[in-house]
Amino acid sequence: MMETHNNSGIRDRQPLSNARLGILILLGAETMLFSGLIGTFLVFRVGNVTWPPPSHIGIELPRAVTGINTALLLLSGYTMFQARRAIQKDLVKQLHKWLLLTGVLGLLFLGIQGSEWGQLIGKGLTLQSGVYGGIFYVLIGCHAVHVLSAVIWLFIVFGMALKGRFSAARYVGVDTCTIYWIFVVALWPILYVLVYLF
């Protein structure tokens, strides 16, 4: 697709390439998807005088561990940003390092969250325990699926990077993945505050 507009002679007018623009537009849709779910959460949260509802007293969401997890994810946003910086300066080795670090942080985040879920289910908080459990797993789970797909995408990019596909002149693949990654990372603190702290 890059070629198509090359020969139409209008490339110089584009501030953003098609791929980058496309990803940004996709984020609009993602935002609305999460708005729907967050809206649902808020309806239940505000509609219930006591939260968690009386039937769930005794089940505490792991705020502290998740707080640390939040920090890990934010850190991965930083490392991803560094990866992009590296390739902009044509530092391919650096790119590999930062990408790998980001991927590991992402996996770590997922792992910690997974173990938390295991504990919560053990304590009796399941998808079926009223809207409290339901919206918790659906909203947080929806984000987790996004993290997972971002991680998969990242490792694809990593693989491409190992094959030497990127350079300072050509790094759209890194860029689009970065945009998506940053979105997923930036979304999390909002969810953390709303679901765990609010």
Add this chain to the structure above:
Amino acid sequence: MLQWLPENVSTFGQGVDNLFHAIYWLTLIVFVLVMGTLIVFLIKYRHQEGKKADYIEGSTTLEIIWTAATTVIVFVLAMFSYPQWNNIKSPTQFPENPDVVVQVNGKQFNWDMTYPGPDNEFGTDDDLELENELHVPVNAVVHIRLTAEDVIHSFFVPQLRLKQDALPNRFIDVWFEATKAGRYEIPCAELCGFGHSGMLGYLNVHTQNDYDAWVQERWPQ
């Protein structure tokens, strides 16, 4: 067209009908104007040999005029509607001290009417439950606690100009004052399953004497 409206038998119904008529005339006039202009244009400016169209790019003045006119009409209409709406639907503006209080419970596919009985309290021994028959006196304020058992239903009495959805696990207050004795149908207006068509109750508006007699019969003192 509006002669097809069912006869109105509630105190607030006239207000609804008046608005209905007002909008009817408003939209009729707008419609006739727009269509009239359109037809005149179509005839007058049809293609004729040797005649070229005029090059007109627009007119800011005209556009401001019709934007402003529509805005004004819309806001005036809204101003007249707020009080009517609040009068019918806002619980804070209901007439106080109702003469009759009934709980109406929609369920697949019937209306359950529950009267609190002489002690005026629900959930006691003297409650009376009737299926699909609601009895009220004429010219009296009736409060209905509307709820549903399974899915959403909608309490609709065309002659009262009253419609309100009934939600499971929630009570919604509705009021009306009927002005004419008679027997009116209470269809369910919200899709509620295969029996939705035909989910039908009756509102019996009695004269005060008849109503007293009916009460006597149910709760002999």
Add this chain to the structure above:
Amino acid sequence: MHDNEHSSHHEESFISKYIFSLDHKMIGKQFLIYGLIMLFVGGGLALLFRWQLAYPERPLPIIGASPQYLEEGEVVTGADRMWERIYESEQEEWLEVNMPNGVVEPAFYNMLFTMHATIMVFFVVVPILVGAFGNFLIPLMIGTRDMAFPILNMLSFWLAVLAAIVMTIGFFVPGGHAAAGWTGYAPLSSDPQWTGVDWGQNLWAISLLIQGFSSLVGSINYITTIINMRAPGMTFFRLPLVIWSLFIVAILLLLAFPVLSSALALLIFDRLAGTTFFTATAEGGGDPLLWQHLFWFFGHPEVYILILPGMGIASELVAVFSRKPIFGYRSMVYAMIAIAFLGWIVWGHHMFQSGMRPGLGSVFMTTTMLIAVPSAIKTFNWLGTMFRGSIRFTAPMLHAIAFVSMFVIGGLSGIYMANTPVDIFIHDTYYIVAHIHYVVFGGSLFAMFGGIIFWFPKMYGRHMNDVLSKIHFWLTFIAFNCTFFPMHILGVGGHMRRISNPMQYEFLQQFEGMNIFITMSAFTLGFAQLILVFNFFWSMYRGKVAEKNPWHVNTLEWEAPTPVPHGNFGQIPTVYRGPYEYSVPGEESDWIPQADPEHAPATSGD
């Protein structure tokens, strides 16, 4: 520039040319055919349930059992024999469950109108207006060779087909298809015990999720293409209005559909995983109104998705066939943006009687009625465009005129419903049904017909037959009004929607004759569409061969050769002026193409 190597001459196999085509024009045509097929399915369902409304409990013609068979069990017709066989067979036959003796069962009735609306909205109007016209027109009219992401484009079409297949399977699963209305109100839709519908509702939700992906991919493509790939000189304010409308619609689709997706996901969890998001229970349960808020937050922008491309098409047609510039081009653009924007803050007008706080009702009434303002601008500017024009009554123009007048009727009936006190009475009556069809049939479908006839020469290199087009137009126009106008009267009489047998109500018995009349008209309307289909396919092979620019239009798609080759243009055109330079004073011809370098300096459009 090495433009020419791109054009037509690479050999393609049948599969890569017609099936998995990456060419935007072929994808557009695929969407068109697909939408037309679904139109017949959706319309056929409507005719089925219209029969039941006119003659409740009476067997359908042709496939229904004869009176003799019903009364005495005597087999007289072929249909009787079929029923005999069905009743004798051991299994529960599909027909036996849904239409014993050819009488539409109440549960089946619910399923019919649910699927009628679902198919019409998601599988007819959106695929044709957005999918077909969007794909075909955007690259051509902005002057580029293809969409930004051709592969995603193909994906978008095949996802839509997949969605339609999943939706169709639903008809044949045990328990029947979704029967909770196209609005799928919970808890009726969220708990199988209330309807007996089992996988039907799940497939309905899954199909719409897939459809959501299809729209998502499509709209990313449209937006990117329009922002990034316009021909040199094609500034935003030189875009034809139909491209503006598709651009705005793509943004609406992009932002609206994910909200529906979130609601559908929650619905599926409720049905399959035992959550209670939409079921109120005493213990930590959910809220049935939540579904309505989510659905309508998507739903109202959705109805503007259905109408905006129609407005765009009508604008093109009115300008071209009045041989005049659009009256107030910029305010037409701003009005569409205003409609799209206001569309987000009016969803509560579907919920006035739902138990939502009455105070909110007043707010939503105000915002809703405000939409009359940009709509007024659009309407009067169309009139202004015809004013002192030189109007040609071609078949596309007739459709455009019908669009304008029917949209006004549908829009004005919207004002009744937007008015909270009046809505108390007409909510959930046929008044709403009349409104729906005046805007979606009178609006979207007429624009669609007009657009098909107008762009047919570019699509297939031939003209549609003019006489047949006009017969189709007049029959459709008259039958349409006979079908849907009386529904206003039914609504004023209090006739509820979604009831399978009006004769069960005393106050509705007076409407029996009117219901029969409506059904007759609906059948006429349905059969009138056969003319369109015949004309369409016949003209594809036998129509009059079209020149490059038969209607004398300024916009870029007519610069491309007919039939349009792969890559569209030999040389990417340069744009010198706005799209509506018709009848410019002092010019000999009454049109100046956008790409015509003569006649500069540009007169307007900047």
